[in-house]
Amino acid sequence: MMPGNKFACSGIFVGLLLVLFTGADAWAASAGAVTAAETYLWLALLLLLAKISGLIEKLGQTAVLGELLIGVLLGNLYLLGIDLVEPAKTNEVIAFLAELGVVILLFQIGLESSPADMRKVGVPAFLVACVGVVVPFAAGTYLVGPWLLPGLSNNAYLFLGATLTATSVGITARVFSDLDVLHSREARIVLGAAVIDDVLGLIILAVVSAIVKTGEVGAIDIAWITFKSLLFLLGALVAGNRIAPVISRWLSKVHTGTGMKFSILIAFCLIFAWLADLIGLAPIVGAFAAGLVLDEVHFRDFSEPDLIANIRRVIANSDPDTARNVRQTLDRHEKHSLQVLIEPVGHFLVPLFFVYTGMQVKLDVFFSATTLVTALGITVVAFVGKLVSGLAAGTADKWIVGWGMAPRGEVGLIFAVTGKALGVVSDQIFSVIVAVVILTTLLTPPILTAVIRRAEKNRK
Numbered sequence: 377m378m379p380g381n382k383f384a385c386s387g388i389f390v391g392l393l394l395v396l397f398t399g400a401d402a403w404a405a406s407a408g409a410v411t412a413a414e415t416y417l418w419l420a421l422l423l424l425l426a427k428i429s430g431l432i433e434k435l436g437q438t439a440v441l442g443e444l445l446i447g448v449l450l451g452n453l454y455l456l457g458i459d460l461v462e463p464a465k466t467n468e469v470i471a472f473l474a475e476l477g478v479v480i481l482l483f484q485i486g487l488e489s490s491p492a493d494m495r496k497v498g499v500p501a502f503l504v505a506c507v508g509v510v511v512p513f514a515a516g517t518y519l520v521g522p523w524l525l526p527g528l529s530n531n532a533y534l535f536l537g538a539t540l541t542a543t544s545v546g547i548t549a550r551v552f553s554d555l556d557v558l559h560s561r562e563a564r565i566v567l568g569a570a571v572i573d574d575v576l577g578l579i580i581l582a583v584v585s586a587i588v589k590t591g592e593v594g595a596i597d598i599a600w601i602t603f604k605s606l607l608f609l610l611g612a613l614v615a616g617n618r619i620a621p622v623i624s625r626w627l628s629k630v631h632t633g634t635g636m637k638f639s640i641l642i643a644f645c646l647i648f649a650w651l652a653d654l655i656g657l658a659p660i661v662g663a664f665a666a667g668l669v670l671d672e673v674h675f676r677d678f679s680e681p682d683l684i685a686n687i688r689r690v691i692a693n694s695d696p697d698t699a700r701n702v703r704q705t706l707d708r709h710e711k712h713s714l715q716v717l718i719e720p721v722g723h724f725l726v727p728l729f730f731v732y733t734g735m736q737v738k739l740d741v742f743f744s745a746t747t748l749v750t751a752l753g754i755t756v757v758a759f760v761g762k763l764v765s766g767l768a769a770g771t772a773d774k775w776i777v778g779w780g781m782a783p784r785g786e787v788g789l790i791f792a793v794t795g796k797a798l799g800v801v802s803d804q805i806f807s808v809i810v811a812v813v814i815l816t817t818l819l820t821p822p823i824l825t826a827v828i829r830r831a832e833k834n835r836k
Contacts, residue, residue, distance in 0.1 A: 418464045419473070419728070425450070426727035440544075441817045443727050444789075444810065447734020455740060465735050474732035477725030478790055482660040483645040484722055485574060486667015487715050501568035503768035508569065508781045509576045512540035512761030520757045524750045525805065532805060534584045535795035539809050540758050541580055542787035543573045544817065548780045548824065555828055562772045566780035569765070574787065578661050579605045581791055588798050608655065609665050612648060616669030620644065638717055644670060660790060670714060733789050736796070737810045738803050747804060751811040758784065758812050775827050783820040784813045 429442030450461045464470055517537030521528070525536070548570070552563040582605045623640065644666045652662025742748050759782055766778025792809040795801035801809070 414463075415467060415469050418467065418470060422450075422464070422470070422728055422731050423724065426731045429731075439727075440730055441814065443730035444734040444814055444817075447731040448737045448739065448810070449734075450731070451735030451737060452739045461735065470728070470732060473725060474729045477722075477727075477729035478793070479645065479649050479659055479663045480718070480722050481726045481729065482790075483663040483667045484715065484718060484726075486664040487670065487718065488667075498565075498568070500768065500770040500772065501565045502572055504565060504569040504765045504777060504781065505572035505576060507768045508543065508573055508762050508765030509541045509580070511764050512758065513537040513580065515757050515761050516540040516754070520754055524753050528805075529800070531584075531588045531800045532795075532802070534587060535791065535800050536754075536805060536809070538577070538580050538584050539784070539788045539791040539795075539812075540754075540761055541573070541577045542784050542791065543570045543577075543762070543781050544783040544787065548783060548820070552780075552828075555825065557828060557832075562769070562776040562780065565769055565772050566777055569777075569781065573781070574664070575609070577787055577791075578664060581794060582661055585794060585798065588795075588800050604655065605661065608652065608661065609668070612651075612662070612665035612669055616644070616648075616666070620670060634717065641670065641714065641718055642721070730789070733793060734810070736793075737807045739807070741804045741807045742811070747808065751808045751815075754808060755812045755815045758782075758816055773827075773831050776824070776831060779820060779824045779827050782816055782824075784816045788813045 425446050426443045429446040430439045432442035432445070433439055451465060453459075453461050514537065516539070517533045521533035521536045525532075548566055552560070552566075557563055579602055583602055620640075645663050648662035648666035648669075649659035650662065652665070653659045742751070762781040763775075763778035765781050766774035766776075769777040788809065792801055792806055792813075796806050
């Protein structure tokens, strides 16, 4: 089916869903209450719209951008006199599931990362990450924030600076993969720096959130919060690596099936999120730490069922080439089985977070020329702050590394949502931040593609 036909069919399908929901909404209004059944229908509608928005990938963009845009569209129907979506924007069940979605997202990022990977990326990646965090944070907090948004609190500027530190590794990795340069020096530096960037960004989020909760704090207090964040991450790694195998081994005696393995994964994620909140850190820091802790080796008693054991016995008697190929495939399957196991939950909750976040954007704030200029100005600073990080890339192509660090994506949104929940980020600032995320997400892939192709042409 041609892309145009796909968009047309999707539009018809969405129209039918809206007609269906309009009838249900009218019935609920006549009944005088928002029912649980109506929430079910909203969840179904938002999930389907999130997946339909994935058609934006046909235009060379990422699914995250589509989910954000569909959320912005739904959340601003009130500007056309359509109040249909307004109840969903304040629905506590949807808000909770969206918050759970961001916890699952950080858990997935943690599962895909590892302390060993961080050690392998080397000094250039570490320097790129540090510059790519410090420069945007300082520029947003002390320069562009007070200049373009005068009169706000120091806490608001801190959150603005924090949101500019993020890097969306998924968007950049997709570009590198599509251009078949994923194993280049530049790609390795960017991907390694993005992992370190996530850790530094989460520490900044923890520090800024604590400052907001406790008021103005001194350098010693900030150092203590940073130390506490690092101590939590390191403690989680040490304790988790000791506890996870014991719990896994004990529960495997109860049942070795997929259900038990899945339950251990989710339980670790939620318990670590609770522990992080208990000591004053953001729950997403705990979820990220839980992902770093867990590894397939902790599920050794689950990972050798009869089928896999039989396959290993068969390849042991095969010719060397066949045995090697099958063994590599099997090892890759086992290595990624934790991510694969958690993916269905992510498919449900993570898109819900992005759509719901988009729904909170108020486009009417951009009717002001001042706000529009502010969004564009901060976007320029967001790009420059990451391009500067490329200067620390050593002998690698600095433009490729700098542009590779540019897209903000999901982590920047997490910071913005956290700030809004704490009452620091206003509707205006929140909408500006989302605009920055959308613009950096939209513009980076084609620019990065052009820079890579030009570099390849020059090498020839």
